[in-house]
Amino acid sequence: MSNNSGYFELFGLPRKLWIEMGALEQKFLQLSWKFHPDNFVNASEHERELSLQRSSELNDAYRVLRDPVARVEYLLGIEGARKEGEHKQQAPPELLEEVFELNESLDELREAKASGGDLAALKARLESAEKNFQQKLDEVDEQLQAAARKWDTALQGNAAMRKKIMAKLNDLLNRRSYIRNLVTNVQKELV
Amino acid sequence: MAYSDKVVDHYNNPRNVGSMPKEDPNVGTGLVGAPECGDVMKLQMKINPETQVIEEAKFKTFGCGSAIASSSLATEWVKGKTVEEALSIKNTDIVRELSLPPVKIHCSVLAEDAIKAAIGDWKKKHGVEVPVSEKASH
Numbered sequence: 001m002s003n004n005s006g007y008f009e010l011f012g013l014p015r016k017l018w019i020e021m022g023a024l025e026q027k028f029l030q031l032s033w034k035f036h037p038d039n040f041v042n043a044s045e046h047e048r049e050l051s052l053q054r055s056s057e058l059n060d061a062y063r064v065l066r067d068p069v070a071r072v073e074y075l076l077g078i079e080g081a082r083k084e085g086e087h088k089q090q091a092p093p094e095l096l097e098e099v100f101e102l103n104e105s106l107d108e109l110r111e112a113k114a115s116g117g118d119l120a121a122l123k124a125r126l127e128s129a130e131k132n133f134q135q136k137l138d139e140v141d142e143q144l145q146a147a148a149r150k151w152d153t154a155l156q157g158n159a160a161m162r163k164k165i166m167a168k169l170n171d172l173l174n175r176r177s178y179i180r181n182l183v184t185n186v187q188k189e190l191v
Numbered sequence: 192m193a194y195s196d197k198v199v200d201h202y203n204n205p206r207n208v209g210s211m212p213k214e215d216p217n218v219g220t221g222l223v224g225a226p227e228c229g230d231v232m233k234l235q236m237k238i239n240p241e242t243q244v245i246e247e248a249k250f251k252t253f254g255c256g257s258a259i260a261s262s263s264l265a266t267e268w269v270k271g272k273t274v275e276e277a278l279s280i281k282n283t284d285i286v287r288e289l290s291l292p293p294v295k296i297h298c299s300v301l302a303e304d305a306i307k308a309a310i311g312d313w314k315k316k317h318g319v320e321v322p323v324s325e326k327a328s329h
Contacts (some may be wrong), residue, residue, distance in 0.1 A: 004290035096224045103253040146204050181229030 007061035014110060016155060017076060017148035019065060028062045069141075069176065072148060072169055081166040082173070092171065099178045105129065106185055113189065126190050133183045140176045147172060192254055195290035202259035206267050211248040213233045221305040221315025225297055230254030232262050234305035236269060236277075238313050243274045250305075257295040261285050261302035274310055 010014050010028050033039075035054040040047050056160065064070045076082035112122050147168045155163045196203070206254035210233070211218045217237050224231040230253065237247035252259045264285055269277040285291070285299035 093222065096222045096231055097223065099229075100222060100233060100251075100253070103231060105252075107253075177226045178224070178229050179246075 006078060007065055010058065010061050011065065013065075014155065015078075016152045017068075017071060017075065017081060018152050019071070020134060021066065024062070028058070031058050047066060067174070068148070069144070072144060073173060075151075076170055076173070079124075079162075079166060081170055082170055092094075095175055095178065099182070102133070102182055103185075106182065106189070110189060123190070130183065130186045130190065133179060133186060134153055137176065137179045140172055144169070144172045144176065194260075197289050198256055198260040198291070201263040201289070202256040205250075205259055205263040207249050207263065207270075208251060210251060211247065211249055216240075216316050217313070219309040219311070219316070221299055221308030221310075221312060223304045223308055225254075225258075225301050227297070228255065228258075230258045230298070230301060230306050232258060232301050234262060234265060234302075234309045236309050236313065237272060238310075240317060245269045245272055245274065245277055255291070255295075255298065257291055257298040258301060260289055261291075261298045262305060264288060265302040265306055269306060274313075277306055278310060278314060279307055 010031070013019065013025065032055070035051050035058055037048065037051050037055065038049040039108055042053070063072045073082065109122060113119075119190045147165060151162070151169065154165055162184065212234075213220050215237070217240060219236050219238060221234045222231070222314070223234075232252040232254065233250060235249045236245045238245050248270050250262040250266050252262045265280070268280055268284075280303065282296070282299040282303040285302055286296055291299055
């Protein structure tokens with residue numbers, strides 16, 4: 001990713017979170033053709049390598065930009081507002097409490113399932129848990145969208161405001177990641 | 192990626208799983224999480240207020256094998272130690288003991304954070320100030 005010009009720049013877009021999908025796809029197809037290795041069969045080895053590199057960069061960029069969540073994550077990354085790995089940030093305590101409790105209830109359901117409890121009743125509980133988590137996920141997604149709109153309007157605004165919105169986006173991404181996990185786990189039990 | 196034997200052992204036979212009453216004045220509770228992977232870890236310690244020795248430790252972790260092994264190991268290590276000794280446990284010690292691969296280092300960080308959070312909670316209950324130097328330094 002060294003000489004990478006950035007995904008937004010590659011598509012000639014401002015760092016806005018609302019992207020018109022049709023236009024994005026058009027641009028993707030256009031650039032795909034431009035960078036396509038088939039156009040470089042008679043070019044120098046260096047140019048061929050470059051076209052390959054650009055094609056793969058373009059694919060990465062498209063994959064990230066067309067996904068609204070990955071897009072926010074990427075934006076926060078390039079704006080320096082998201083740390084990962086060892087230097088991760090801590091989630092707020094009330095979210096951890098909630099996630100812990102939700103995990104515990106999922107655990108209870110698993111144990112009941114393993115000990116052969118009333119399967120029909122259990123399935124109903126799991127389904128209602130799934131619905132509940134899914135609903136929470138939808139709520140987070142709505143909040144993410146709202147914060148994304150705020151970001152777009154504040155793009156030309158002051159740095160403090162932008163920082164505040166980024167912190168909000170970051171919290172929402174963290175929350176989403178926990179809830180997404182719960183949805184996946186409960187779905188596993190339902191299979 | 193294969194887990195080391197020690198991780199598998201802790202995963203299959205986790206030590207000290209469970210919980211203690213949060214309200215108990217001698218119990219410190221640390222609840223931490225890693226949003227990237229969705230792990231949540233709860234570590235509790237029962238600390239003797241006279242001797243400051245950690246007499247009991249319990250954990251419950253929702254997460255991957257490395258996160259479970261890291262917290263299981265942490266409970267084993269803190270038991271019988273004084274608060275000061277427990278605070279000197281570093282995530283790198285856990286990495287070494289469990290031979291965690293680089294992608295799983297954050298699990299050990301989580302365990303270190305949990306130890307510090309639990310002791311911090313206990314100190315708060317006892318009105319002890321937590322010196323800045325004892326806070327996680329990463």
